Amino acid sequence: MISQLGARISQQFAEHLQPFGLRPAHFGVLVRIARDEGQSQQQLADHVGVHRNVMVSLVDDLEERGLVERRRHPEDRRAHAIHLTEAAVELLPRAEEVAAQFEASLFADIDPADHALVLDVLRRVSERAGLVPELHPALIDSRRPAPVDPESC
Amino acid sequence: MISQLGARISQQFAEHLQPFGLRPAHFGVLVRIARDEGQSQQQLADHVGVHRNVMVSLVDDLEERGLVERRRHPEDRRAHAIHLTEAAVELLPRAEEVAAQFEASLFADIDPADHALVLDVLRRVSERAGLVPELHPALIDSRRPAPVDPESC
DNA sequence: TATTGTTATACTCTATAACTATA
DNA sequence: TATAGTTATAGAGTATAACAATA
Numbered sequence: 001m002i003s004q005l006g007a008r009i010s011q012q013f014a015e016h017l018q019p020f021g022l023r024p025a026h027f028g029v030l031v032r033i034a035r036d037e038g039q040s041q042q043q044l045a046d047h048v049g050v051h052r053n054v055m056v057s058l059v060d061d062l063e064e065r066g067l068v069e070r071r072r073h074p075e076d077r078r079a080h081a082i083h084l085t086e087a088a089v090e091l092l093p094r095a096e097e098v099a100a101q102f103e104a105s106l107f108a109d110i111d112p113a114d115h116a117l118v119l120d121v122l123r124r125v126s127e128r129a130g131l132v133p134e135l136h137p138a139l140i141d142s143r144r145p146a147p148v149d150p151e152s153c
Numbered sequence: 154m155i156s157q158l159g160a161r162i163s164q165q166f167a168e169h170l171q172p173f174g175l176r177p178a179h180f181g182v183l184v185r186i187a188r189d190e191g192q193s194q195q196q197l198a199d200h201v202g203v204h205r206n207v208m209v210s211l212v213d214d215l216e217e218r219g220l221v222e223r224r225r226h227p228e229d230r231r232a233h234a235i236h237l238t239e240a241a242v243e244l245l246p247r248a249e250e251v252a253a254q255f256e257a258s259l260f261a262d263i264d265p266a267d268h269a270l271v272l273d274v275l276r277r278v279s280e281r282a283g284l285v286p287e288l289h290p291a292l293i294d295s296r297r298p299a300p301v302d303p304e305s306c
Numbered sequence: 307t308a309t310t311g312t313t314a315t316a317c318t319c320t321a322t323a324a325c326t327a328t329a
Numbered sequence: 330t331a332t333a334g335t336t337a338t339a340g341a342g343t344a345t346a347a348c349a350a351t352a
Contacts, residue, residue, distance in 0.1 A: 002155065003163035003166070004279070005275060006155045006156040006158060006160060007160075008279075024156070040310070040311090042310060042311080051344075052310075052311070052312090053311090053312075053345085054344095055311090056311065076351080076352075077351060078351045079310055079311075080311075105281075109281065110274055118274045119154075121260075121268075121271045122271070123154065124262065124263065126161075129161050130161065193333070193334090194333070194334065203320095205333070206320095206322090206336085207320080208334090229333075230327080231329065231332070232332090232334075233333085233334075
């Protein structure tokens with residue numbers, strides 16, 4: 001159920017972001033850049049939970065949309081330092097407001113205390129499921145619980 | 154977050170089902186058939202929430218695995234009546250046990266009352282998001298809330 | 307030798323259209 | 330005319346491997 005719900009939420013969130021010319025992944029990347037400007041693409045990929053190959057095209061898209069800049073990284077000549085443009089600084093709060101309204105609409109008939117509890121529990125379940133945003137992907141696999149042996153049932 | 158969690162849960166559930174030679178979608182179809190034997194592929198597709206085209210290959214897979222049979226539908230010569238084989242009747246409870254253990258492992262450090270509450274809330278959110286398992290897909294679109302106008306933020 | 311960004315490739319999923327046989 | 334099952338095809342998304350530049 002969580003999987004199906006997640007897929008539909010992502011689909012609907014994509015519709016909400018369409019007027020901005022963004023997909024959910026773009027939004028996630030922008031939020032991460034805003035939290036800490038000048039990160040490398042590799043760092044962003046780790047934080048968002050995608051492979052660095054995917055980050056290339058995400059940053060490509062955002063650069064074409066005029067929302068981010070690839071600058072020279074001050075410490076590592078291999079890496080880019082990714083920064084928001086002024087257009088992004090203007091756009092991001094509006095997109096975040098749409099996201100907040102969307103979440104509110106989903107939980108519209110849910111008691112606010114229950115809403116908060118659900119998000120807190122899901123956050124803890126996410127960690128248990130190996131979804132640790134701050135963790136390097138290479139470390140995630142070892143945290144995955146091993147599948148159950150079907151013969152033992 | 155729900156979207157990312159759902160994707161990872163689906164991925165991990167797939168690993169748990171791999172020893173059975175099943176993917177999550179197959180498991181969902183089997184459960185639906187068990188609930189009401191002799192349904193048409195179209196009915197199954199509606200219940201599971203996929204297009205009837207997709208159900209064709211799902212039933213193909215299950216038939217190859219020897220888990221379901223396509224019999225003549227007693228009332229409609231266009232349709233098939235899908236039934237579980239004895240192998241499926243033997244396998245399904247074991248797969249359901251694996252699923253239950255997997256869910257338990259995800260919520261292992263969550264208070265049981267909170268666990269139940271979360272699932273209940275998510276069920277209600279799912280309905281609000283247009284995820285109504287018993288509803289025909291054609292009716293779902295009209296239940297989707299309209300995207301927010303970004304200019305109003 | 308390892309890492310960053312990049313490109314290419316393949317594989318899975320999904321969405322759409324069209325066809326047939328029935329209703 | 331509409332529906333059930335089927336097939337084919339195109340597109341998005343994802344995963345893997347390889348490469349040049351740099352650490």
